[in-house]
């Protein structure tokens with residue numbers, strides 16, 4: 179159908195047009211046979227009126243018609259037979275449309291025709307191949323229909339044969355152009371169904387197709403799961419290929435994804451068994467280890483060191499022993515100025531002479547605890563208790579905000595009005611639990627520059643793998659909540675806040691605990707205090723169960739006022755430096771709270 183229309187265009191361009199029936203005057207030939215028939219009829223109709231005057235003219239007309247007929251027949255046969263593009267680089271047989279070459283005798287495909295008119299030379303081979311491959315790819319799936327539609331639309335709007343018209347394509351009438359464009363479309367449709375054979379198509383096969391949607395990454399490069407999560411699956415693609423997920427380590431945001439996305443999982447066998455047997459190790463909440471105390475609200479003291487009068491031993495032994503004036507005063511000798519120099523034995527905190535073989539363990543009722551892996555001798559410095567030095571007011575604030583939901587308290591009395599807070603920064607000493615019959619005690623030694631060292635010392639010889647404990651001797655701030663003691667020793671006082679020798683009825687304990695914020699600070703007893711054993715204390719524990727529960731407390735526990743025991747006064751009086759470990763008066767603290 180389309181090719182016959184091409185013929186009609188050829189009629190219009192011939193000189194013999196007037197002798198050939200036009201579509202207006204006669205029926206339009208649909209096939210080459212029809213065209214021949216029309217010509218024969220014309221010839222025969224002319225021959226029905228032979229006159230002697232016009233016989234020569236008739237012969238001439240017949241000859242002309244015969245020639246025209248031959249030309250038309252040739253044209254028809256050429257059009258029907260397979261025409262090849264005159265460009266040696268192209269040689270296509272089924273282009274979108276045919277164009278005359280520059281000489282007007284041969285034929286070129288539409289693209290080559292436009293190209294040669296624009297540039298004056300033949301379309302190169304690689305350009306021909308590329309366009310052929312592109313065409314084949316474009317029309318090789320359903321998307322081609324959309325493209326064809328858009329091409330049709332564009333052409334009907336512009337009424338032109340392509341963008342190259344600016345380069346001076348063959349000028350034609352509107353009718354011709356319309357016809358050509360129609361031809362063009364029809365042939366394009368036929369091209370869509372039977373694509374042009376390609377020689378080098380495979381090389382362009384992997385070229386990106388224009389309709390393929392670009393995938394934008396909404397997360398890290400290697401987060402495959404996340405990347406493809408929101409992209410809908412393609413239809414009619416059969417089984418989806420498995421995507422690689424473990425080529426690279428997963429990005430950090432993958433953790434968030436796992437947390438938000440609930441998935442079933444199985445614990446490894448060994449972990450499961452350990453969990454069932456209750457031997458699964460937990461880890462304590464993180465804290466920062468610090469090399470010295472941190473002063474939050476004031477500057478560190480820088481006083482002039484007090485020098486002892488010891489003499490450097492000539493036999494090579496250690497200096498500053500029991501007789502050292504500084505030692506007696508719980509005062510460490512200066513590293514620079516001590517007369518015993520490097521033989522001085524009164525610089526344990528400064529030289530960090532402590533037990534290093536310690537480990538954090540988990541206890542049944544007390545949370546984590548600390549134990550030694552090696553035997554420790556009596557009087558040995560085990561570890562320094564470090565933390566942030568803060569005022570009581572700040573401690574109060576922290577208890578209400580920072581440590582509001584914490585079960586454990588890490589405050590330890592530092593100096594009057596100040597607390598050592600090991601909650602977020604400190605040493606392993608923060609894990610040492612309370613016991614009513616402890617194996618350690620706290621000592622406060624003054625550094626040569628004036629600040630305090632708070633150390634845990636062995637009260638007796640300690641065997642390896644023993645939990646380290648000291649008596650907290652909690653002071654309560656403003657009627658603070660007291661904690662039940664689970665030390666499990668026969669001499670347990672029931673509550674961690676009960677001072678040595680104190681007797682409190684369970685009723686009074688409950689009354690105090692009610693509604694009060696949990697503000698407690700550990701005020702350790704001096705070594706001397708810890709040696710004092712009162713008979714009243716032994717009586718008070720008689721009613722307590724060995725596991726520390728208070729269910730069967732003896733009613734003989736009489737309520738006593740919370741005040742410092744006489745033993746403390748005596749100890750502080752005997753050693754002025756022990757004022758540092760003196761207890762905070764409850765009344766004074768109550769006043770403080772009101773402020």
Ligand SMILES: C[S@@+](CC[C@H](N)C(=O)[O-])C[C@H]1O[C@@H](n2cnc3c(N)ncnc32)[C@H](O)[C@@H]1O
Pocket residue numbers: 462543544545546547585586587588589608609610611612613661662663664665674
């Ligand atoms: C300095 S922390 C000791 C370390 C703590 N167990 C932990 O897990 O981090 C003090 C806290 O331990 C707990 N604790 C210590 N000794 C205890 C005892 N004998 N009975 C019950 N709880 C105890 C209390 O909660 C107390 O506030």
